[in-house]
Amino acid sequence: MPDPDHPGALEPDRDRRLPGPPGRLKYLDVTEQQTRTALVVHAHPDDEVFTTAAATALLKEQGWHVVLRVATAGMHGSADHLTASCALLGIDEWDWLGTQDQWIDDGGQSGPRTLAAAATDEAALDDVAQAVEQAALALNPQLILTVGRDGLTGHPDHIAISQGVQRALRHIDCRALGARVRAQDVRAGEALVQRLAPGERIGSGQVTGCPDGTLLNEMSGVSEQRRRQAMDEYYPGLGSKPLAELIGVHRASSDGLLLRAVFDAAGWQRDRFEELSASPARASHPNGPSAAPSSR
Numbered sequence: 001m002p003d004p005d006h007p008g009a010l011e012p013d014r015d016r017r018l019p020g021p022p023g024r025l026k027y028l029d030v031t032e033q034q035t036r037t038a039l040v041v042h043a044h045p046d047d048e049v050f051t052t053a054a055a056t057a058l059l060k061e062q063g064w065h066v067v068l069r070v071a072t073a074g075m076h077g078s079a080d081h082l083t084a085s086c087a088l089l090g091i092d093e094w095d096w097l098g099t100q101d102q103w104i105d106d107g108g109q110s111g112p113r114t115l116a117a118a119a120t121d122e123a124a125l126d127d128v129a130q131a132v133e134q135a136a137l138a139l140n141p142q143l144i145l146t147v148g149r150d151g152l153t154g155h156p157d158h159i160a161i162s163q164g165v166q167r168a169l170r171h172i173d174c175r176a177l178g179a180r181v182r183a184q185d186v187r188a189g190e191a192l193v194q195r196l197a198p199g200e201r202i203g204s205g206q207v208t209g210c211p212d213g214t215l216l217n218e219m220s221g222v223s224e225q226r227r228r229q230a231m232d233e234y235y236p237g238l239g240s241k242p243l244a245e246l247i248g249v250h251r252a253s254s255d256g257l258l259l260r261a262v263f264d265a266a267g268w269q270r271d272r273f274e275e276l277s278a279s280p281a282r283a284s285h286p287n288g289p290s291a292a293p294s295s296r
Contacts, residue, residue: 039141039174040068041097041132041165043115043157044105045078046085046234050259051152051179052145053089053230054271057222059143060090068094069135071115071128071161072105081233088230098131108156116156118164128164136172148178148274153255154206162276169278177273180216181262183209189262196247203258210274220270227268231260 038059040052048056048068056066068091073079086094096102103115110116118125136144146165151158162178169176186209190202210216231239238246238260250257 035065036063037065037067037139037141038143038145039136039139040066040091041135041144041146041161042068043071043161044074045070045082046074047147047158048089048091049085049227049230049234051147052271053227054222054269055145055219057090057226058219061222066091067139069097070094071097071103072157074105075107078234085230085233088226097135105157110156114157115160118160119156125160125163125167128160129167132164132168133171136168136174141174144174144176146176146178148180150180152179152181163279166276166279169276176276177217178276180272180274181207181209182212182214182272184212185209185262185266188265189258192243192261192265193252193258196244197252200252202252204253204255207255207258216272216274218270218272222269224268
């Protein structure tokens with residue numbers, strides 16, 4: 001998730017809730033005796049707060065074993081806060097996706113060894129997908145959570161992670177969900193910040209949300225306070241202080257501040273997701289081996 005210092009009323013909800021009794025959603029046809037595992041895959045430390053916090057807390061409450069894999073150490077020492085954040089959000093353990101320092105976070109500049117490079121480099125995207133596949137083979141999850149196809153904030157590292165998961169699904173028999181925000185909630189969050197910072201640019205312009213009327217899965221009903229505390233682990237006060245007190249501390253153009261306002265407008269206790277499916281296999285090179293899925 002970008003550093004927070006870098007760059008109304010809601011319409012009727014058309015979200016599609018996953019099957020199960022209200023507040024105790026059952027996401028998969030798995031017997032109660034089995035230990036269910038959810039694999040959460042993110043690009044940076046703090047993504048688990050902004051994109052999947054309500055979902056991981058709810059899954060943990062329902063008895064799931066929740067495991068996080070993070071591709072980069074983020075910027076400004078943000079990895080130092082992962083353990084405390086995971087404890088607040090129901091994540092049982094975290095480790096690196098692939099190997100430590102396999103990828104770096106350069107602020108979305110798409111430099112060497114970045115996830116963003118995978119957007120234009122098939123071999124680099126294969127590396128991301130292979131790391132996701134290896135994590136899934138080791139953990140045998142019943143559910144994978146990550147970001148949606150738009151990266152939620154448009155960050156190229158997020159988009160690469162989502163694409164890597166979708167490519168890995170060619171070889172993994174597992175349901176996968178990608179976190180999204182709704183355009184109507186982004187507009188409501190922008191309006192909250194605009195009232196406090198009139199005339200200023202709100203957010204980077206990359207957080208747009210999915211179109212009104214898009215059908216999404218929702219996970220909701222957990223503690224708001226824990227998500228606020230986890231956000232504070234990374235950015236003191238961003239989760240707990242009134243929005244008005246954050247103007248001037250964080251620029252209005254900060255996506256972190258905008259997402260905080262989106263939570264204020266739409267609720268801290270829910271995450272929304274689109275279904276992710278395996279990305280189509282690319283065509284075989286005329287002089288090279290077939291790109292058909294492996295037998296793994």
